[in-house]
Structures are given as C-alpha cells and as structure tokens.
Amino acid sequence: MEVVPEPGRRRTRLLVAYDGTDFSGFARSPGAHTVMATLGDAVELVVRRPVDLVGAGRTDAGVHGWGQVVSGDLPADTDLADLQRRVNKLCGGEVVIRSAQWADQGFDARYSATSRTYRYHVWNDPVPHPLASRTSWHVGRPLELWAMQAAGDPLIGQHDFSSFCRKPKVDPDRPPPSLVRRLHTMRWKRLGHTPMLRFEITASSFCHQMVRSIVGTCVDIGAGKRTPGEMAGILRARDRAAAPTVAPPHGLVLWDVGYDGERWDA
Secondary structure, three states: OOOOOOOOEEEEEEEEEEOOOOOOOOOOOOOOOOHHHHHHHHHHHHHOOOOOEEEOOOOOOOOEEEEEEEEEEEEOOOOHHHHHHHHHHHHOOOEEEEEEEEOOOOOOOOOOOOEEEEEEEEEOOOOOOHHHOOOOEEOOOOOOHHHHHHHOHHHOEEEEOHHHOOOOOOOOOOOOOOOEEEEEEEEEEEOOOOOEEEEEEEEOOOOOOHHHHHHHHHHHHHOOOOOOOHHHHHHHHOOHHHOOOOOOHHHEEEEEEEOOOOOOOO
16 A cells, blocks of 8 residues: 655665674664664654654664665655764764655655675685674685586476474464565676675565575585585475574675566565
C-alpha cells in the first residue's frame, strides 16, 4: 500500500555508506549502537523533528555498506545538500550520506527494490593483511579459484535456498516465510595479481546469512574440503546442516540496490 507523506513533508532517498565493524547491525535496537540509530539521530538533530527512516536491507553486525539506500519523509523545505554535509559531520565518518535527493511519494527503499548486490573479499595469503583486516576474511590455505567459480553454477536461477539461510523465527500460528529467491549473477575474481579475491552476487533479495553461507561453502570447495559437484546436492537438500560453514561478517559489503523493472515476487 502506498504511503503518502504527511502535509509539509516530502519523500527523501539517501544513498548511505558505513563501516560496520563497530556497529551492532543496521536496524535500530534498544540500547545498541546501530547504523540506523546513528543516522536517524543525526537526521533528526538537523531537521529538528522525529523522522521514520527505512533501509533497503538489514545488514548484520560487522557487515559494511557502500550502496545502502534509506528513505523517509523530511520537511519539504529541507536543504538536502546542507543535510548531507551536517549529518556526515555529526556521524564522524562512521556513517556517510553519499547523496541525498527527493523521490516520488510512493518510493520505499525496501519495498521498491528489485535487486540487491553484495560483495565479499577474501585475502588468500599465508600472511595476513593488517590494512584489510576490517573488510576481508583472511584465509591462509591456498584456494582454487576455478573450483569456487564452478560451484556457483547450480545456484543461478530461482530456487529454495533453505540450505544457505538461517531458519527464521516465526509465530507458531503462522506459516514459515518462503526462502525461495531468484539469483541473477554470481562470480569470483582475483583483483589484479594480488591475493585478494572478490565475490559478487546479485539476487532479487537475500534471506538471513545466505551470502555468507554461500561464500563459506565456496571457500570449503576452493580449499579442497568439498567438490564443486556437491553444490547442487547441497541446494537440493534444503537443510541448513548441509552448508554449515558461514563466512565471518566483516568481509561482506552491501554494494548496490537496484530499482529498475518490477519486483520478481510482486
């Protein structure tokens, strides 16, 4: 249902980046240092009134954001350039508004999104990289990149990703939510001639821990603990125990949110 802004307010679209290392996740939580609490408090301080903000995705504790999108209704006379400058100063670099613009009244950062893209970085070298330790997973054992790439082929398309998703908590009187998702692209690459490996994945949306579980399974395959051919069976199992390795959160970045076309599950 389309929500119309209150009189005197306009829908705003913010492009937000943050280092998630020291945050207890994205969403507001009582008594916790979260991205949304930091951003929301700063915005409210600038516009001098309560603001209800919505994010495109709820990243976990330690996960970073580069292309997070946030929407909300601000006073219609807000100077967005000034808002951006003042909020960035208040947040001290932990959270940054990369751009701010007015949006159509029906725009919703979460429900208008048609795709999400995440990146994950693995530093694959016996020696750790101290300057990349907050944003990449150090894996000292050699990884076979071709095997990790081949492992992703069975995941492309629309599937039930229960094997890779943390089981959601549901009301006993309600049916469990669907864990069917449509995965558009998935690939691994080496950055130049360095030990840094980059994983990029785009899907309609993701369930809890889905990306980190896929990364963890791919790393197991690259390390020779499993074979690329096992991935199809893991997917078909629809059993969380089939993919137990979960990559740590600090290597993950919400890279981009797409709004082109229609939601696949509309």
